[in-house]
Amino acid sequence: MTKEIDTTxxxxxxxxxxxxxxxxxxxxxxxxxPTCFVGFLIFTPADLLSLSKSMLYAFFSAANxxxxxxxxxxxxxxxxxxxxxxHLWSLxxxxxxxxxxxxxxxxxxxxxxxxNKRIAIVSAVFIGSLVWAQSLIISNHxxxxxxxxxxxxxxxxxxxxxxxxxxxxxxxxxxxxIMAIVGxxxxxxxxxxxxxxxxxxxxxxxxxxxxxxxxxxxxxxHQTYVSRILSLKLLVSVGLVSYSAYxxxxxxxxxxxxxxxxxxxxxxxxxxxFTFILATISYLFIESPLRKNDISTKKVFIYYFxxxxxxxxxxxxxxxxxxxxxxxxxxxxxxxxxxxxxxxxAYRYSYxxxxxxxxxxxxxxxxxxxxxxxxxTFFLIGDSNAAHYLGMIRVFSDYFxxxxxxxxxxxxxxxxxxxxxxxxxxxxxxxxxYRHSIKEQAVKYDSLIIGGSWNSYxxxxxxxxxxxxxxxxxGKVTNIILLGKVPLMPGYSKDCxxxxxxxxxxxxxxxFKNTKNEVSINLFIENVAKKxxxxxxxxxxxxxxxxxxCSPYLSNKPLYFDDGHLSMVGSKIIGEYMLKNNxxxxxxxxxxxxx
Numbered sequence: 001m002t003k004e005i006d007t008t009x010x011x012x013x014x015x016x017x018x019x020x021x022x023x024x025x026x027x028x029x030x031x032x033x034p035t036c037f038v039g040f041l042i043f044t045p046a047d048l049l050s051l052s053k054s055m056l057y058a059f060f061s062a063a064n065x066x067x068x069x070x071x072x073x074x075x076x077x078x079x080x081x082x083x084x085x086x087h088l089w090s091l092x093x094x095x096x097x098x099x100x101x102x103x104x105x106x107x108x109x110x111x112x113x114x115x116n117k118r119i120a121i122v123s124a125v126f127i128g129s130l131v132w133a134q135s136l137i138i139s140n141h142x143x144x145x146x147x148x149x150x151x152x153x154x155x156x157x158x159x160x161x162x163x164x165x166x167x168x169x170x171x172x173x174x175x176x177x178i179m180a181i182v183g184x185x186x187x188x189x190x191x192x193x194x195x196x197x198x199x200x201x202x203x204x205x206x207x208x209x210x211x212x213x214x215x216x217x218x219x220x221x222h223q224t225y226v227s228r229i230l231s232l233k234l235l236v237s238v239g240l241v242s243y244s245a246y247x248x249x250x251x252x253x254x255x256x257x258x259x260x261x262x263x264x265x266x267x268x269x270x271x272x273x274f275t276f277i278l279a280t281i282s283y284l285f286i287e288s289p290l291r292k293n294d295i296s297t298k299k300v301f302i303y304y305f306x307x308x309x310x311x312x313x314x315x316x317x318x319x320x321x322x323x324x325x326x327x328x329x330x331x332x333x334x335x336x337x338x339x340x341x342x343x344x345x346a347y348r349y350s351y352x353x354x355x356x357x358x359x360x361x362x363x364x365x366x367x368x369x370x371x372x373x374x375x376x377t378f379f380l381i382g383d384s385n386a387a388h389y390l391g392m393i394r395v396f397s398d399y400f401x402x403x404x405x406x407x408x409x410x411x412x413x414x415x416x417x418x419x420x421x422x423x424x425x426x427x428x429x430x431x432x433x434y435r436h437s438i439k440e441q442a443v444k445y446d447s448l449i450i451g452g453s454w455n456s457y458x459x460x461x462x463x464x465x466x467x468x469x470x471x472x473x474x475g476k477v478t479n480i481i482l483l484g485k486v487p488l489m490p491g492y493s494k495d496c497x498x499x500x501x502x503x504x505x506x507x508x509x510x511x512f513k514n515t516k517n518e519v520s521i522n523l524f525i526e527n528v529a530k531k532x533x534x535x536x537x538x539x540x541x542x543x544x545x546x547x548x549x550c551s552p553y554l555s556n557k558p559l560y561f562d563d564g565h566l567s568m569v570g571s572k573i574i575g576e577y578m579l580k581n582n583x584x585x586x587x588x589x590x591x592x593x594x595x
Contacts, residue, residue: 011102011105011106011109013102013103013106014297015297016098016102017099017102018297018300018301020095020098021300021301021304021305022290022291022293022300022304023291024091024095025304025305025308026286026287026290026291026304027243027244027247027282027283027286027287028058028059028088028091028247029059029308029312030244030247030282030286030287031244031247031248031251031282032055032058032059032085032312033315035051035055035084035085035251036051036052036055036315036319038084038251038255039051039084040319040330041502042255042258042259042499042502042503043258043502044331044336044495044498044499044501044502045323045330045331045333045336047082047258048319048323048330048331049319049320049323050070050083051083051084051085052315052316052319052320052323053066053070053316053320054066054067054083054084054085054086054088055085055312055315055316056312056313056316057092058085058088058091058092059308059309059312060309061091061092061095061096061099062092062096063085063086063088063089063091063092064089064090064092064093064096064146064147064148065092065146065147067080067083067086067089067146068089068142068143068145068146068147081253081254081257082254082257082258083254084250084251084254084255085250085251086250086254087246087247087249087250088247089146093146093147093148093151093155094155096148097148097152097155101159108121115163115166115167116167118163119160119163119164119167122156122159122160122163123160125152125153125156126152126153126156126157126160127153128153129149129150129151129152129153129156130153130202130203130206132144132149132150133150133151133153133201133202134202134203136150137199137200137202138199141199144201144202145200145201150201151201153201153209154201154205154209157209157212157213158213158216160213161213161216161217164217165217165220169217169220169221170220170221171217171221171222173222173224176218176219176220176221176222176224177218177222177224177225177226179214179215179217179218179224180214180215180218180219180224180225180226180227181226182211182214183210183211183212183213183214183215183216183218183226184211184215184226185211186207186208186210186211186214187207187208187211187212187215189207190205190207190208190211194207194208238276240283241276241279241280241282241283242279243283243287244278244279244280244282244283244286244287245275245276245279247279247282248275248278248279248282249271249275252271252274252275252278253271256271258499259499259503259506260496260499260506260511290304331501331502332501335501336498336501339494339497339498339501339558340498341569342497342557342558342567342569342570343494343497343558343560343561343567343569343570344561344567344568344569345561345562345565345567345568346384346387346388346390346391346561346565346566346567346568346571347384347387347410348568349390349568350367351367351368351370351390351406352387352390352406352408352568353365353367353368353406353407353408354384354387354406354408354409354410355408355409355410355430355434356409356410356426356427356430357427357429357430357433358407358409358412358430358431358433358434358437360433360437362406362407363405363407363437363441368405368406368407369403369404369405370394370397370403370404370406371397371398371403374403375403376403376404376405376445377402377403377404377445377446377447378393378397378402378403378404378405378445378446378447378448378449378592379404379405379406379407379441379442379444379445379447379448379449380393380404380405380406380407380408380449380451381406381407381408381414381438381442381448381449381450381451382408382412382413382414382450382451382452382483383408383409383410383411383412383413383414383451383452383453384408384410384411384453384565385451385452385453385454385483385485385486385564385565386406386408386449386450386451386452386483387406387408387451388486388561388565388566388567388568388571389449389451389483389566389571390406390568390571391566391567391568391569391570391571391572391573391574391575392540392571392572392574392575392578393406393449393575394572394575395572395575395576395579396575396579396586396589399579400589400590400593401593402447402589402592402593404449405445407438407441408451409427409430409431409433409434410424410427410430411423411424411426411427411431411453411456412427412430412431412434412435413452413457413462413466414435414438414450414452414466414469415435415462415465415466415469416435416438416439416468416469416472416473417465417468417469418465419432420461420462422457422459422461439472439473442473442476442477443473443476443477445477446477446478446479446592446595447477447478447479447480447481447592448473448477448479448480448481449481449483450470450480450481450482450483451482451483452483452485453485453564454484454485454519454521454522454524454525455485455488455519455520455521457521458520458521463524466528467528470482470528470532470535471532474532474534474535477534478534478592478595479534479535479536479591479592479595480529480532480534480535480536481535481536481537481538481588481589481592482525482526482528482529482535482536482537482538483538483539484519484522484525484526484537484538484539484540484541485519485521485522485525485539485564486539486540486544486564486565486566487514487519487541487544487545487550488514488519488563488564489512489514489550489551489552489560489563489564490512490514490563491512491563492512492552492560492562492563493512494558494560494561494562494567496508496511496512496558497558508553508558509551509553509556510551512551512552512553513549513550513551514549514550514551515548515549522539525537534595536588536591536592537588538585538588538589539585540574540578540585542578542581542583542584542585543574543577543578543581543583544559544574554570554573554574554577557570557573558570559571559573559574
């Protein structure tokens with residue numbers, strides 16, 4: 001563009017867009033369409049829906065807008081590593097910049113005659129964009145990360161360089177050498193010291209931008225030692241295919257992660273090789289030939305943009321419609337519903353009276369009783385780790401003939417005295433209501449069933465206050481049953497069961513086994529129970545574990561909602577298996593009923 005300005009003092013916007021389309025679209029299509037096809041083969045409906053939307057946004061240079069509005073934040077945020085087109089957010093920012101930039105240049109050409117003033121204006125916008133990005137990193141990181149206004153400064157750095165060159169920027173050879181070394185050092189140090197945890201795109205990214213600018217400027221009038229190294233044929237070849245490599249690397253990574261492949265060193269090397277094979281094919285047979293193809297502007301817009309836009313839009317609309325109508329062509333929906341039912345969280349059921357902010361109506365509401373026609377003699381209390389036992393307790397209720405009320409508060413240890421700063425602040429208000437009202441209600445029942453995420457409260461203050469609480473309650477009710485924390489399943493994802501429908505080789509039932517020892521604080525809970533004749537300890541380890549190896553599956557059925565909570569159906573299944581196998585732990589409930 002600067003050459004065009006120097007020659008004609010004008011900017012041919014149509015020709016500029018023509019060059020951008022020829023540069024960007026062909027290679028982009030070569031990635032988007034195969035990515036969509038692979039997604040169709042292996043993705044769950046929800047993930048295919050997201051892929052179809054992101055594909056459409058990406059083609060129209062708006063991937064950053066889609067991901068800003070639909071994912072948590074950041075390139076490495078939780079849940080984003082399996083999004084095949086996530087990386088195209090940066091292409092969206094770049095293209096949005098280049099849609100606007102020709103008009104900015106036209107305005108500068110018309111109203112600002114001095115190149116120095118143009119540099120000053122662009123530099124001011126550069127600083128403003130950087131300051132804005134830095135100011136939003138904490139308060140609105142998603143916007144700062146994905147959107148053009150807070151990313152523009154990184155691109156304006158290149159614009160400033162272009163104006164400097166246009167203004168005749170030259171330095172002595174020794175200065176060029178120093179600039180090159182400093183620039184390359186800043187880039188290398190950025191790779192070493194800036195991690196995915198650093199807040200970008202604020203000042204943490206500034207060394208990379210400055211380093212790149214110095215490296216470019218150092219080679220304007222003099223070939224430095226650094227530029228000679230960077231001019232080696234191997235490095236130049238990498239640079240030629242870098243755009244295609246950028247397009248291909250993330251879909252490959254995300255599909256492997258989606259297939260639960262562990263990315264170790266060997267796999268990473270294979271990914272790197274495969275990426276550059278695909279990138280080379282793309283560059284030689286798609287990107288380069290179509291970019292150099294000398295056809296009219298009209299044909300470029302028709303064949304490179306309009307027709308592909310129609311194809312991409314049609315694919316996206318057809319996919320979205322098929323998913324909305326639950327077409328079996330997309331997915332076997334009966335299996336989807338079965339898996340969702342089996343892995344649904346306990347809090348999703350209306351008869352589970354579990355609260356984020358406790359409601360005292362749970363003490364009186366009929367929906368919190370099972371069977372609802374009987375006066376309850378058992379009372380299930382505690383946090384979400386008590387609530388997820390409700391499925392099996394309802395099974396025991398039918399078998400042993402007792403009625404139970406449940407009233408639980410998320411992230412709230414059952415401690416009757418004091419206030420605690422270490423309780424999750426999100427649930428602090430509800431927990432306070434719960435703890436100050438539960439004792440009055442608890443003593444009205446013959447038997448209390450108490451559960452908790454004991455490992456989350458594993459501190460001396462909790463142990464002392466919990467012992468005191470049980471000592472208090474044991475003297476006022478006939479029976480107390482303390483529920484053990486279920487075995488933890490690190491890495492477990494309920495989505496595996498959904499993905500397994502299309503990818504049976506995932507073998508989810510054997511993938512998430514926990515070979516660690518039992519949750520240690522369960523031993524403390526069990527020892528508390530042993531102090532009293534009317535307090536018993538109950539856990540489900542016999543059903544989930546063989547020795548020290550525990551599984552979130554039973555007879556190939558998923559039992560967990562997440563890595564530390566049972567699903568309601570899973571809880572029910574465990575109860576049924578315990579009855580079927582006459583598990584010794586059943587004596588805990590049998591004794592409580594007979595007293």
